[in-house]
Amino acid sequence: MEKKELVTSEWDYEGIKSSFHISQKDWNQTLNKVITETSDKIKSDKNIKDTYALFINPKLKSIFSCLEYFQEVGVELENFDLYGKLGNRFFIITSKDVNEKDKIFISDSSILKQEKVEYDLLGYIKIKNFF
Numbered sequence: 001m002e003k004k005e006l007v008t009s010e011w012d013y014e015g016i017k018s019s020f021h022i023s024q025k026d027w028n029q030t031l032n033k034v035i036t037e038t039s040d041k042i043k044s045d046k047n048i049k050d051t052y053a054l055f056i057n058p059k060l061k062s063i064f065s066c067l068e069y070f071q072e073v074g075v076e077l078e079n080f081d082l083y084g085k086l087g088n089r090f091f092i093i094t095s096k097d098v099n100e101k102d103k104i105f106i107s108d109s110s111i112l113k114q115e116k117v118e119y120d121l122l123g124y125i126k127i128k129n130f131f
Contacts, residue, residue: 007045007106007123009038013063014129025066032067034125035090039106042122048108054086057101058094060127102127 011034016027035054043050056064061083064070069087076082080095098105104125 007038007042008126009034009041009123010126010128012128028063028066029068031063031125032069032086035086035104035106038123038125039090042106046122048122050089050108052090053093053107054090055080055093055095055098055105055107056083056103057098058096059101060104060130061094063127063130064092102130 011031013028015030016024019027039052042048064084064086065072067086070084070092072084073082073091074084080093080097082091083094084092086092104127106123106125107121
């Protein structure tokens with residue numbers, strides 16, 4: 001079986017130290033841009049319609065909770081929890097099955113219909129310097 005090549009990018013939690021942003025909360029807003037750019041690259045490279053499921057370890061919830069377009073949903077499903085939405089484009093899903101606490105895994109909507117969570121199907125964003 002051929003291994004799928006994942007689209008990857010990085011975001012540095014401590015990037016504020018090298019910028020003119022006023023606060024950590026302001027800096028965290030740059031994560032929105034990285035998520036959108038990575039998702040757009042996945043759509044382009046893999047020729048798919050949309051990517052809008054972000055799987056995270058529950059330890060990353062604090063980063064998302066302060067993002068400008070974040071809305072908490074808080075719905076518990078069988079294999080994972082629908083933590084919230086980022087704008088009208090992305091669902092934020094927390095799962096204990098996400099062992100890597102420094103990555104945001106990006107998937108499409110079909111992943112929500114599967115029995116087993118396979119959150120690394122399309123790509124991920126590595127969060128540097130958070131832990």
